[in-house]
Amino acid sequence: MARSSVEPAHGDELPASTGPRPFWEAVAQGTVDVAVRTYEALAASQRDAVLAESSRASASARATLVSVLRRARDFAGAARVLEMDGAAADAAQLHEQAGALLLAAEAWLRAGEPSRAAAAFERGGALERALSLYQSLRAREGMARCLTRLRRPMEAAAVYRELGNPHAELESLRAVSPDIAVARREAVLRMSALLDAQGDSWRALVLLADALQASELQGDIALQAEHTRLLRHLNLNGGPSVEPARAPPQPPPDGYEYLKAIPLFGELSLVDMKDLYQLARPVQFAQGATVLEKGAPGSGLLVLLEGTVDVLVGPEPGARLLNTLGPGAFIGEISLILDGDTSAQVCARTAVRALRVTRVDFQHYLDTHEAAALRILRLFTEKLAERVRALSA
Numbered sequence: 303m304a305r306s307s308v309e310p311a312h313g314d315e316l317p318a319s320t321g322p323r324p325f326w327e328a329v330a331q332g333t334v335d336v337a338v339r340t341y342e343a344l345a346a347s348q349r350d351a352v353l354a355e356s357s358r359a360s361a362s363a364r365a366t367l368v369s370v371l372r373r374a375r376d377f378a379g380a381a382r383v384l385e386m387d388g389a390a391a392d393a394a395q396l397h398e399q400a401g402a403l404l405l406a407a408e409a410w411l412r413a414g415e416p417s418r419a420a421a422a423f424e425r426g427g428a429l430e431r432a433l434s435l436y437q438s439l440r441a442r443e444g445m446a447r448c449l450t451r452l453r454r455p456m457e458a459a460a461v462y463r464e465l466g467n468p469h470a471e472l473e474s475l476r477a478v479s480p481d482i483a484v485a486r487r488e489a490v491l492r493m494s495a496l497l498d499a500q501g502d503s504w505r506a507l508v509l510l511a512d513a514l515q516a517s518e519l520q521g522d523i524a525l526q527a528e529h530t531r532l533l534r535h536l537n538l539n540g541g542p543s544v545e546p547a548r549a550p551p552q553p554p555p556d557g558y559e560y561l562k563a564i565p566l567f568g569e570l571s572l573v574d575m576k577d578l579y580q581l582a583r584p585v586q587f588a589q590g591a592t593v594l595e596k597g598a599p600g601s602g603l604l605v606l607l608e609g610t611v612d613v614l615v616g617p618e619p620g621a622r623l624l625n626t627l628g629p630g631a632f633i634g635e636i637s638l639i640l641d642g643d644t645s646a647q648v649c650a651r652t653a654v655r656a657l658r659v660t661r662v663d664f665q666h667y668l669d670t671h672e673a674a675a676l677r678i679l680r681l682f683t684e685k686l687a688e689r690v691r692a693l694s695a
Contacts, residue, residue, distance in 0.1 A: 322352050326359075329366050337370045349379065356383050378402060381409070391415065394422070404428055420444060425669045450474060450580065451670075456485055459492070469556075469657070472496050473580045483518040487525065494528055498535075502556075507532045557582060557657040560605050560630045566638075566681055574674040581667055582657040587650040592617075593633075594648035600637025601644075602660040606630065609654035614647040621647060638664045639682055 325344065328337035341349065356367055364383055371380035381396035390413035397406035403426030410419035420435035421444070429448045436444035442461050449458035459474035471492075478489040490513040497506035510529040513519050558579050561567065567575065582605070587593050593604065593611050610628045614621040624646060627633070633648060638661055668675040 322348055322355065325352060326355070326363075329359075329363055329370065332366060334366065334370055334373065337366070338373045341370055341374045341376070349376070353379050353382055357386055361387070372396075381405070385409070394418070398422065407431070417441065421666075424448060446470065446474075447666075447670075450477075450577070453477070456489065459489070467583060468496050468500070469582060469584045470580050473576070480516065483516075486513065486516075487519055487522060490519075491524060491528060494532070498532065503532055503536055507536065507538075555607050555629065557605055557607050560607070560632070561657065563630070564603075564605075564632055564635065565685070566635055566678055568681060569677040570674050574671050577671065578659070578667060578674070581663045582659050585656050585658045587611075587654040587656070589650055589653050591650045591654075592647070593650055593654065593656075594644050594646070596645065596647040597643050599644070600634055600640075600642055600661065602658055602662075602664060603632060603635045603638050605632045605657045605659075607655045607657060609650065609652040609656075611654060612649050612651050614649065617647045626651060637661055639679070 322344070325337060325340045328334075328340055341352065344352070352367075356364055359367065364387060368380050368383050371377075371383065377396045377400035381393040381400060381402070384390075384393040384396065390409045394406045394409035394413055394415070397403070397409055403422045407419045407422035407426060407428065410416070410422055416435050417439055420432045420439065420441065423429075423435065424432035424444065424447065429452050433445060433448040433452070436442075436448060442465055446458050446461040446465065449455075449461065455474045455477040459471045462468075462471035462474055475489040475493045475496075478485050480486050490509060494506040494510055497503065497509065507529070510525055510532065514522070514525055514529060519525060561579055561582065562570075562575055567578065570578065585604075587609075594601070596614075596616055606627060606629050608629055610626055611631075611633075612623055613625040613627065613633075614623055634644070636642070637644075638659065668678070
């Protein structure tokens, strides 16, 4: 039998039957299946000894060793061996498989992959490191996410404003602490402008009135001026009114309650639910526009806020109508988790306003919200099992 290229350090004897020597003999002979089984049978201390000895193995033996470790699912061990050979990118991928995200991030940096390093730092909770990298890359979506999780809402809101995402900007501003008067004043003024721009002037007025009740903001000229403007805009400043008894109109839905009502998200905590809502982006479709195209790759979840859509069997003229959906309805939730093509044609019967959560954003959410991911995937699996049972009944 061929002898291993690795000898015991300082003449130490290796265990005759279950220790590393039989393992290295299998590696030297290239009998990978035998090596995998032998490695899996080793005690933890013996596996550590194998990894320590690998630095003295030949390059070909280490290459075989990496294959064995992958097969044995010791991803951390395989990464460690690859690090010795300077294969940083391959090591980073294995660190990620092992769940060692911070080690993966450092390896991605050594591999010259700063964007992947930033994502790994973010997923691993090293938010300041991730933010620094995102800033150097001018990756504003990543910057905004990190700033939000670091509880720096004013900075996050400024980034979302640059990105042209008023929905996420508004959610960030809502998180500003009322105990910081200067920041609160700036946040209230900006929220009022955003709400008014989206036709929610009543909510903006209530927001301003509430802010003016705070002792540190009473008499603030800018807040009072905006309050007066909204009163005039809503014809509530004491002047003549065409309909003096008319009740205030209901503000348009912002989608949070609709999103929260989706069964897939039924067990999310308040914080996780708010973080998910912040990922949603407002979208609009003109009457007659194609909302989802049959056969196209799934684009994620769409939650209807205003208007109605028709669900058809196909895109051809005269295609059979399957359903008509209105506010509160949602489509495409399965594409958040599973790859696949859209199974029906969806067209806007009227002008439509909706929220979209893309698959890419949702997958990142699952990566960075472990408890939420477990709850969502468990519910998804239960629903899938129910469908299988129903089909087989």
